[in-house]
Amino acid sequence: xxxxxxxxxxxxxxxxxxxxxxxxxxxxxxxxxxxxxxxxxxxxxxxxxxxxxxxxxxxxxxxxxxxxxxxxxxxxxxxxxxxxxxxxxxxxxxxxxxxxxxxxxxxxxxxxxxxxxxxxxxxxxxxxxxxxxxxxxxxxxxxxxxxxxxxxxxxxxxxxxxxxxxxxxxxxxxxxxxxxxxxxxxxxxxxxxxxxxxxxxxxxxxxxxxxxxxxxxxxxxxxxxxxxxxxxxxxxxxxxxxxxxxxxxxxxxxxxxxxxxxxxxxxxxxxxxxxxxxxxxxxxxxxxxxxxxxxxxxxxxxxxxxxxxxxxxxxxxxxxxxxxxxxxxxxxxxxxxxxxxxxxxxxxxxxxxxxxxxxxxxxxxxxxxxxxxxxxxxxxxxxxxxxxxxxxxxxxxxxxxxxxxxxxxxxxxxxxxxxxxxxxxxxxxxxxxxxxxxxxxxxxxxxxxxxxxxxxxxxxxxxxxxxxxxxxxxxxxx
Amino acid sequence: xxxxxxxxxxxxxxxxxxxxxxxxxxxxxxxxxxxxxxxxxxxxxxxxxxxxxxxxxxxxxxxxxxxxxxxxxxxxxxxxxxxxxxxxxxxxxxxxxxxxxxxxxxxxxxxxxxxxxxxxxxxxxxxxxxxxxxxxxxxxxxxxxxxxxxxxxxxxxxxxxxxxxxxxxxxxxxxxxxxxxxxxxxxxxxxxxxxxxxxxxxxxxxxxxxxxxxxxxxxxxxxxxxxxxxxxxxxxxxxxxxxxxxxxxxxxxxxxxxxxxxxxxxxxxxxxxxxxxxxxxxxxxxxxxxxxxxxxxxxxxxxxxxxxxxxxxxxxxxxxxxxxxxxxxxxxxxxxxxxxxx
Numbered sequence: 009x010x011x012x013x014x015x016x017x018x019x020x021x022x023x024x025x026x027x028x029x030x031x032x033x034x035x036x037x038x039x040x041x042x043x044x045x046x047x048x049x050x051x052x053x054x055x056x057x058x059x060x061x062x063x064x065x066x067x068x069x070x071x072x073x074x075x076x077x078x079x080x081x082x083x084x085x086x087x088x089x090x091x092x093x094x095x096x097x098x099x100x101x102x103x104x105x106x107x108x109x110x111x112x113x114x115x116x117x118x119x120x121x122x123x124x125x126x127x128x129x130x131x132x133x134x135x136x137x138x139x140x141x142x143x144x145x146x147x148x149x150x151x152x153x154x155x156x157x158x159x160x161x162x163x164x165x166x167x168x169x170x171x172x173x174x175x176x177x178x179x180x181x182x183x184x185x186x187x188x189x190x191x192x193x194x195x196x197x198x199x200x201x202x203x204x205x206x207x208x209x210x211x212x213x214x215x216x217x218x219x220x221x222x223x224x225x226x227x228x229x230x231x232x233x234x235x236x237x238x239x240x241x242x243x244x245x246x247x248x249x250x251x252x253x254x255x256x257x258x259x260x261x262x263x264x265x266x267x268x269x270x271x272x273x274x275x276x277x278x279x280x281x282x283x284x285x286x287x288x289x290x291x292x293x294x295x296x297x298x299x300x301x302x303x304x305x306x307x308x309x310x311x312x313x314x315x316x317x318x319x320x321x322x323x324x325x326x327x328x329x330x331x332x333x334x335x336x337x338x339x340x341x342x343x344x345x346x347x348x349x350x351x352x353x354x355x356x357x358x359x360x361x362x363x364x365x366x367x368x369x370x371x372x373x374x375x376x377x378x379x380x381x382x383x384x385x386x387x388x389x390x391x392x393x394x395x396x397x398x399x400x401x402x403x404x405x406x407x408x409x410x411x412x413x414x415x416x417x418x419x420x421x422x423x424x425x426x427x428x429x430x431x432x433x434x435x436x437x438x439x440x441x442x443x444x445x446x447x448x449x450x451x452x453x454x455x456x457x458x459x460x461x462x463x464x465x466x467x468x469x470x471x472x473x474x475x476x477x478x479x480x481x482x483x484x485x486x
Numbered sequence: 487x488x489x490x491x492x493x494x495x496x497x498x499x500x501x502x503x504x505x506x507x508x509x510x511x512x513x514x515x516x517x518x519x520x521x522x523x524x525x526x527x528x529x530x531x532x533x534x535x536x537x538x539x540x541x542x543x544x545x546x547x548x549x550x551x552x553x554x555x556x557x558x559x560x561x562x563x564x565x566x567x568x569x570x571x572x573x574x575x576x577x578x579x580x581x582x583x584x585x586x587x588x589x590x591x592x593x594x595x596x597x598x599x600x601x602x603x604x605x606x607x608x609x610x611x612x613x614x615x616x617x618x619x620x621x622x623x624x625x626x627x628x629x630x631x632x633x634x635x636x637x638x639x640x641x642x643x644x645x646x647x648x649x650x651x652x653x654x655x656x657x658x659x660x661x662x663x664x665x666x667x668x669x670x671x672x673x674x675x676x677x678x679x680x681x682x683x684x685x686x687x688x689x690x691x692x693x694x695x696x697x698x699x700x701x702x703x704x705x706x707x708x709x710x711x712x713x714x715x716x717x718x719x720x721x722x723x724x725x726x727x728x729x730x731x732x733x734x735x736x737x738x739x740x741x742x743x744x745x746x747x748x749x750x751x752x753x754x755x756x757x758x759x760x761x762x763x764x765x766x767x768x769x770x771x772x773x774x775x776x777x778x779x780x781x782x783x784x785x786x787x788x789x790x791x792x793x794x795x796x797x798x799x800x801x802x803x804x805x806x807x808x809x810x811x812x813x814x815x816x817x818x819x820x821x822x823x824x825x826x827x828x
Contacts, residue, residue, distance in 0.1 A: 086551050091570055105552065106788055106792075113549055120541035124542055178782040440574075
């Protein structure tokens with residue numbers, strides 16, 4: 009066979025990143041839109057107003073599309089640990105497998121069974137019971153996030169384990185896994201960002217339809233619901249993110265210092281760098297813009313205190329791990345990616361909150377003032393795509409910041425990959441997955457757009473969707 | 487081997503049986519969507535019978551994979567990294583199968599709908615075929631080193647036994663799909679499905695005989711477990727005959743039960759034949775044994791407790807979802823409507 013001495017590791021890593029990022033486009037979509045649909049159907053069950061039923065069905069279609077792509081791309085996740093990362097699976101199976109198995113038994117069965125029931129029993133159940141089905145789907149998908157994050161949190165911060173003589177980890181406490189501090193910072197953050205994603209899809213695409221002056225009353229209602237949920241999600245994401253970075257300073261000082269681009273111990277009080285480009289070889293910084301006191305405030309919520317730099321963190325890591333892993337471990341991180349990923353999240357959630365408030369303000373009156381604010385509806389439409397970028401940035405931040413470990417302090421990434429897998433197979437599967445993803449994403453966007461443009465009229469023709477209030481005689485004047 | 491290790495080996499076997507019995511019907515209906523149907527309305531009627539259930543049924547595969555990871559990580563790691571490309575193709579076909587239902591439903595043009603219906607049929611054929619190949623390739627002695635890393639060549643994956651295994655699983659799924667559909671259909675389609683199944687059953691016997699012969703030459707099932715292998719092979723032929731007979735006599739429930747049993751016996755044949763191994767190396771000292779591939783007793787206890795709590799609840803709502811959605815559909819529901827399968 010060919011032997012170009014190609015190393016399988018970078019390809020396996022690339023494949024994991026690619027398949028996971030793509031999968032994670034659709035997971036927050038289905039969890040987030042799922043919550044919107046839950047609320048819409050609950051409103052219908054309470055008010056018995058037909059427009060909420062139409063809303064449920066209308067956004068339900070888009071939800072189903074996202075759900076379908078999310079499920080099938082999730083299959084890859086379940087199997088690629090064994091395929092590309094067999095050494096990891098052997099090392100971690102005792103701990104990692106359990107949350108995965110529980111995720112399937114507890115969450116996947118529940119969500120897919122009740123989704124199947126929900127889709128086909130509109131006439132069979134009373135609205136309240138029917139709404140309960142979709143709530144179960146939403147809760148199950150949130151539960152699946154909890155279990156997979158339990159596994160992820162162990163990789164970031166191992167707890168409740170022991171190392172065996174044969175060199176792999178064994179679980180000693182299941183409770184420790186579930187009460188991992190990392191998990192309880194990560195889980196609310198992830199769920200909040202899922203809510204942001206779904207809500208801004210509902211709000212942003214509604215804004216686009218308002219921009220096109222189609223069924224304005226219907227889409228104004230949908231948009232306002234999306235914006236309110238979106239603000240709740242943004243606040244949750246920022247709060248949990250802030251708590252998480254406070255934890256990060258103590259738990260993974262290297263990751264934190266890299267995300268702030270600091271090599272040397274900062275002065276006290278520490279300034280916060282809004283923008284800088286870092287040369288990771290010479291440790292020089294270019295184009296730095298700083299806000300005084302801000303880093304102290306962000307880190308400790310007070311205007312004093314200094315933060316350790318990467319040099320210090322690097323020395324500490326060598327001191328801690330050289331005995332076991334040797335002096336040649338490279339603990340340096342991709343500073344620029346981490347630095348901007350962090351700012352992307354902060355600016356993203358802030359920006360989204362701001363335009364959501366604007367959107368709510370301009371659509372506050374019953375008469376359709378929002379139709380005239382074309383600039384705003386257009387910006388809101390663009391905001392549909394922002395959460396995807398923010399989510400990806402967040403995961404790149406967390407996972408690249410774990411370098412060089414796959415399991416923090418226990419297993420370096422290089423030792424996790426499958427020894428029997430050839431680079432050729434991985435490159436081949438990367439190409440096929442890539443083509444597959446392009447196809448899936450284009451079809452999904454194409455059909456979602458079709459669904460959107462068909463409008464609520466395609467579900468129930470008897471309602472006047474241009475008017476805000478279906479019971480008022482006062483029709484909106486085009 | 488501890489009791490829990492044996493228990494989880496049986497649980498994984500059970501999950502694969504449930505997967506092939508339940509999702510097998512979905513694969514079969516997917517195949518029938520082009521094989522049995524001549525018009526879009528007929529395809530839609532067939533797909534409608536499985537559309538509330540396929541997603542939940544597929545979870546049995548995910549649960550089986552997850553359980554392997556949790557309870558026998560060394561098996562999971564060796565098997566999945568070893569049969570890399572085969573598993574990859576399984577994933578690709580399952581991906582297409584999953585989205586094809588949804589995209590077919592939202593497509594608006596007849597061309598688009600037809601393309602996704604073909605995607606349904608092709609992926610529903612490929613998935614069980616490839617899974618059948620995987621199940622029968624993994625029971626043969628494979629080139630494996632002393633760390634459990636498998637380096638398969640082309641002929642470890644493609645050989646008479648694995649091809650027969652692929653055909654057998656595909657055929658079983660097709661029968662299962664047709665039986666499931668007859669239970670959910672009224673009128674002409676119901677009888678056409680039964681008649682197609684009845685005719686196709688004739689192909690089962692030669693495949694089963696050839697399969698038994700290939701099993702004799704390419705595995706050590708007959709040396710290690712002569713009695714149970716022979717018993718299961720006889721049972722497979724008997725239940726096939728029962729399924730065939732009851733299809734001919736229009737006993738639909740019996741036919742479904744009979745074919746479910748055939749599927750269960752085939753999976754049991756594999757798991758009993760492998761026992762107490764999970765993978766057999768060409769150099770026997772490297773073979774993986776259940777007792778060596780398992781998780782720690784602590785982890786096994788944790789997942790056993792979780793399973794014992796969840797399984798009754800899961801079974802209850804799973805059966806409930808089938809019962810409340812059981813309905814015989816008429817072809818007329820699907821004529822002259824642009825609604826598609828749902």
